[in-house]
């Protein structure tokens with residue numbers, strides 16, 4: 201039971217006679233009530249995809265379905281969608297109530313219905329007290345709520361949001377993220393949300409679709425992407441601070457393999473990695489390990505396993521943990537570890553680290 205279907209969607213822009221492939225062969229079914237987030241770096245095709253679902257952009261190839269209906273050639277106003285933009289697009293000369301009423305007024309709703317829908321949305325968003333103010337008399341977060349309210353009053357079947365929080369300061373952005381979660385739980389409507397911010401994607405999405413260079417890299421629940429990234433791009437994009445990548449040589453060892461990074465470590469690979477490697481027999485691969493999976497060996501809670509030494513170059517206490525930037529003696533390449541706050545790691549003094557190999561990743565260098 202899907203609500204929105206993006207079916208073999210490709211978009212090629214004509215840019216001065218040259219074709220720019222913005223999105224290539226995208227296939228996604230979005231379930232009814234689902235919060236789906238498109239995430240990826242700037243220029244990866246997020247806005248293009250959202251605008252095509254909205255009908256503000258035409259597909260070069262492929263089709264868009266909403267509520268079982270092929271809307272590919274349909275006017276945006278007939279699609280049962282409401283869009284929330286980054287810049288809010290509020291009318292400065294209208295009050296909050298007038299702004300929220302506007303989409304209903306132009307569709308000739310009776311005024312008592314307009315009044316009750318606006319009051320209901322205002323209650324949902326806790327902006328009841330602001331209805332007579334003008335946008336200039338509101339904070340950024342309040343303006344964002346009004347923009348959301350204006351979408352909610354229309355009772356669309358799908359909400360489309362393009363980086364709606366990116367104009368807010370960091371603290372408010374985190375707060376609005378939680379509020380969006382809460383609002384979505386209450387309204388329960390299908391939402392397609394676009395952001396370049398992986399933390400926003402992780403915290404908001406029922407599923408997250410990672411795009412790079414116009415191509416879908418992986419789609420799944422946030423924790424699944426975090427634990428099982430399908431390639432090095434997703435591994436490096438999801439998670440903050442990012443996963444460490446270290447180029448290593450692969451050395452056969454009995455039935456398994458060891459990975460060796462000159463002067464840094466020589467580690468036995470877990471069986472699951474070894475099995476995968478046996479099929480391809482590479483000489484070298486990229487080893488991936490998240491900073492939180494590198495433990496201070498002196499920590500009683502550290503996992504058992506082979507250790508290695510490295511030198512902290514920078515130590516940043518974060519309260520809940522200590523963030524270490526370390527260097528590899530071989531080539532000076534930097535990597536990072538998040539260790540317990542009690543760690544007595546000191547700059548310039550080698551520290552013994554235990555990698556949680558069960559949570560490590562290997563990526564093809566090819």
Ligand code: ADP
Pocket residue numbers: 213214215220221222240241242243244245246247248249
């Ligand atoms: P995102 O929202 O992920 O930053 P966009 O969907 O805006 O990415 O853009 C995807 C690609 O398409 C980029 O390379 C961008 O430069 C290009 N693009 C977007 N809009 C147009 C346009 N109107 N004409 C030509 N190229 C465009």
Ligand code: MG
Pocket residue numbers: 246247248
């Ligand atoms: Mg964009």
